[in-house]
Amino acid sequence: MAAGFGALLLLAACSTSALNLAPASPTTPYRGTAGTPAANAVGADFAVTPDPSLPITIAAPKLDPAHNYGLSELINIAQLSNPATQAAWQRAREAAAATGIAEGAYLPILTADVLAGYAVTSTTAPGFDGVLVDIPNGSITTSGTQIMPSLAVKWLLFDFGERDAALATAQQLSFAANVGFNGAHQTLIHEVSIAYFQYSAARAQSRIDAAALDNAKVVLTAAEARVEQGVATTMEVAQATQVVAQAEFDLTLAQGRERSTYSALLGAMGISPATRIKVQDLGGKPLPRQVPADLEQLITTSLQRRPDVQAAFAQVKASEQGILAAEAGFLPKVALTGTVNRTFGSYSVTDSRFDSTATLDVSQPNAAVLLGISVPIFDGGMRDARLDAAKANAAASQQDFARLQGAAAQEIVVAYDVLRTSLSAYAAATALVNAAKVNNEAALDYYKNGLGTLADISVTQTGLLKAQYAQAQARSDAFVAAATLAFATGTLTSAQ
Template sequence: MMQRLTSSLRYTRHGKKAPSTFAATVAVAGLLAGCTSAMLENAPADPSQPWKPRTSEAQAGASAYAGSSPDFSVPADPSVTALKASSDINTTRAYGLAELIDIAQSHNPTTQVAWQTARQAALAAGMVEATYLPLITANVIGGKQWVNNALPVPILGRDTETTTISGVSPQIALQWLVFDFGQRSALHEAAKHNSTAANILFNGIHQKIIFDVTRTYYVYGAAQNRVSISRQNLANSQKILAAADARVQKGIGNTVELAQARQAVAQARFGMVQAEGQAQDAYQALLASAGIPPTTTIRIKPITGRKLPADVGAPTERLISAALARRPDVLASLAAAKASQSGIKAAEAEFMPKVFLGAVAADGSTHLSASGLPTLGQQASASGFMIGATMPLFDGGLRAAQLKNAQSVAQVAQTTHHQTLNDAAREIVVSVNTLRSALASYRAASALASAAAVTYDAALESYSAGVGDITVATAADTGLLTARQAQSDAYAASLVAAANLAFMLGSMTSQEAAVGIAGR
């Protein structure tokens, strides 16, 4: 097709073909436009019908469009591989909190993204620095031109003469912006502040990962304790069932009591299944926080033996100020506000002239040829430099709009910084109150668990001796389960609240800090 198109774009004059560049350009542009429109065939034909790859449209058309329900499945891609456990994770080893944090900092994709973001910000600052240096380019310009001139008198039956001019000109050019009234300096300052913000946020991401692993580790530990408590509750219910069966065998019980005991056993078994499901969910949350594939099976050390922190008082202004001075989100928002101020300076410099220096060194070779005449060659070279200044006088308000936009961005950044300060201070106060409430709940739940254990033991002993009531025994069993679960949840909540307070204070900065929050 292209060959026929090229042939049609030439015309013959006195037996000689001459190019028609304009017509060729128009025709090629039209052909490319047609190709672009044809690409719509790769998109879905209708908003209510599924997309199918062109290679499978023929075989999929019948099932997708012939009266059956549309199938919106997509073709499988064999390049998508199955998830694999990391080679440096030992599936037979029991991992504690410190080891899980170490895994998370190495495997969590969030750290990789934050690292690349910080590198990009640093490179952006370096690219601004490069604008202080001159730009040197090497250029080669070559071309060929045909010119048809009419002859005043036909010669040998020819009434036109074709002249061909061709040439090549290599050049080395230098461009250097010498002075711009501080625009590049302002842009450089903004880039450095943005780089600082990215670096701060990189450390903040690691702090967040440390906290997330710590929180999910404690939540998983609480879920495991719930499983243990539910198993113990099942064993207690089975003791009551055994006592009820023994009373029936002795003739002092009845089938109603036996049915109630069996119901209690079934309820306890159901509760244990629920607790095991919750433990699996907590396990997956822990793997996700550590960046471990969900199909990985590892052993987790229990959290028993960790001492709870002492009671904390009300937060002071000194504590809050010290925390705000090291919070990554606060410092990053401050760096962003400083960068926006530099953006205003750069926009203001657009109203000032720019002084530039330019230089060029060029060599050239030109050949002139006319039909029936020998070829003529010319060689030429040139070099020189110039210095000048430029200043736009009218741009339709573009620079003024850019300045207002920079001022608006700075206002938003400043407001965001103040909002971040307020939010951070509020989070610290709330975290302190949460920890105090969790510690108080744990103390109350511990007392309740102790009392419930005494009640259960007494109720079971009385019922087994034939003087008690099964309703009292099962109620005591249920009360003991509730009290022990409340105690376990309050214990884990206190650990999580202590970790959350450390994170809000900007102190969750290492494995040692996470492990040492509540003691070993």
Template sequence: MRKQSPMASFALAALCLPNLASFAADLAPPRPDQPWIPATTASGQIVAGAPANAPTAQELNFVLPANDELGLLPEPLTLEAGKAYALADLIEIALSRHPTTRMAWNESRQAALAVAAAQSSFYPKINASLIGAGQASFKHSRVEGIGGSSETTASGSVAALSLEWLLFDFGARAAMLRVAEQGAVIANIAFMASHQQLIYGIVSAYYVHAAAQARVESATQSLQNAKIIQQAAEARRHNGIGTVMEVAQARQAYAQANLALVQANGALENAYLGLLSAMGISPLSKFKIASAAGRQLTPTLLPAVEQTLTAALSRRPDVLSAYAAQAASQAHIEAVQAEFKPKVFVVTSLAQSAGASSTTLIPSLGPLAPTLDLNGSRHSGQIFLGVTVPLYDAGARSTALAKAKIAAENTELHLSRTKDEAIRQVVVARNALQSHLAAYSAAEALVSATQTTYEAALAAYQHGVGSISEVTSAQTQLLVAKNTLADSYSATLTAAATLALATGALGKAPE
């Protein structure tokens, strides 16, 4: 039997390989108007593969299968029962549990590793290599009807130890190290900024919750006032002084007050969930939140303009980050300029070959090509000290230098723009705080006036002088005034936190 040629066998095997494009078509939905039925595991996890069954007319449902592993609810946070958690406590919990804090920390660690990678360029690189080789040949010949064949095999191995070390590069590596170090500074600044943003989010949500809690208290008091008015109307009716219309109006006012209390409780629940979301914990967590009442809102909360702007420009994260980016861009220019200068390097290798084999092996650096030829069984070693001088690269280095200078100019412009934007944000935040302080003072006066009006109207009605419309209107206006005061109190504290964030001073819970 005639032996088949190896090349023919290889060609036949290549023809038998599958066409993967036909299998890929099964991974997509069959038609634009039919759903995709994915392949799933026993738990419902979607895996790549052809669907088990094609959709039928009764199965035209574009709902994905449920993954049981993803349906597990997050564990609620377990806290001390009966304790009222203040704003500082909530911030402390969030800093240890919110995902953004760990993400920012990981980014800082990555930047630190980039510095370590830049430092490694100052040290030599040592490599060990072990190569095994085998060779086989088959020869068949036929002379005057007499055939013969022969087969030859050979094997060998090479072991080598090499060292590469860049000795001098006119400051290129040092400049890139400074770039990496400034990158670490920028990442660490971003780490602090992310925590400031997290604290601000919790502070804002906490004050929103405080306003919602105050609205519930006002609505509860308003419901009690409406009950007193209703009882007075019913008493007047019982004594033959009042009318059915008065009683009906009083009952209507009580129903409206009850509705306002229900709505206030719903808003409080939403504010509570918003606070949990800002903290990054499970919405199923239940704990008591301390009241935010008791802070004195005085004009001392409003710092001087010059002092505020100076503090902002000196410690805002975005300004500091832009300044570090400017320093990094200057270091990058120095690194590109060093590419125009020579480099001094050393390369050394030790090698051992054994067996009937032949190979070429040497580490290379720059333009140095491998040249060491190892045959048979032998030991060898050599060392090279060289200098590479860049002569011509069709303007690649000049282009890189021009780009680096443009990037440096952009960082300077970005720093200037960042400082201008910081000043604008501080001025806006300070003006907002000033307006909220004035609004809070006016709201205090409004509550005092409406409280007096309500008490006078109720007393007059109870003594048969005033009307039911006057007392119910005064009761409604009192609720509106108290809600306005609660909102002003929360908005003023939020504005103070916004100003602290704008100046880069919001590093903990406001005192």
């Protein structure tokens, strides 16, 4: 009794001392390793100790440094390197394996067991009064070792559809994981495409700013020439110098945005941010000529092929099967069981009444085949709670499915409108750029010939720069909207 009480105290002490694994206070930095007491840290440095054993697995694919990679090639690299698609594949395999578990419930369960040990039993044996001798009360003690190998089989024959519902649920969830795998690839294609178009737009803006800097330098040269000719003042040169400095500043910012969008492209691909890769310019890739005409029909057909909508509908079907499984829990189950075993033992039997001992060796076979019916009667309301939970889950799945359809339709409409607006904006910006170029070239020629002013050139250059920015942004927006519309309609399905 004392030993047991001491063991309980020891366990309680171990439970209390486990708190020393945590920091000593809310303001005390943690130092230590897993499973060891936290060390007392000096100061308020909350740095984490580097772990050399931590595996770093950022993808760094082998690339051709001389090759310019186009969008389809970037997508192919991403599909091979990004952990998101690998994880989606493993989840699909996990869901497929779950159907195997559900199918296994239809088969008998066969188990083999071996029990071995030493046992001592003692029973009271009555004495009796004899004619010649009296036998006092005593005990019979049996001790010895035994081993009992056994083979058991249990086969559930009938359960009112509970296994059928479980299998149907697993199949629906496997389907949801499979289309989710395709959806993961579609999402990756979309993210890489968007990052590529944004990087292309940033590069275009860098080129615009570089050209603006060249133009500013031309104006500065012209101003310096006019001063030498005596037809301008040094104030014009100073103003032209300021414009050059502003153009250099704008170019620096544009190059920074270009580097940021390049890093975002590598991040979307799921490869190391230190990777150096040449990326093809969007160049003269033609824009879509027009958007689809029938928006209502586009929404209907798109929702029917979107992976997330199909996966949500599979979740609805799976939740409905959950109700059937919960209802089957109220009904009896019929099972067949069978056992085969043999007991091997060697025993010593001692009878204290006669002060005698005998040895007994046993080898006893046993076998049984039983048909059983299990009828649930009372379980504290657990079956009712399971059924209520299943019904609530099915209702929630229906609402989630409806919400997803509405959100998906909204995505399609927004992308549709943005694409239409971007195409119109690009057409307008193109006309504006053409007019601004003519105006700027004329103002520059006038200034070189002494007929215009520096303010005229500044206005026309600013107008040209804004028009070119607007054209580049509208072009990028159109490609982004086209990719987003393709993704929202479930047609962005390959690197091509």
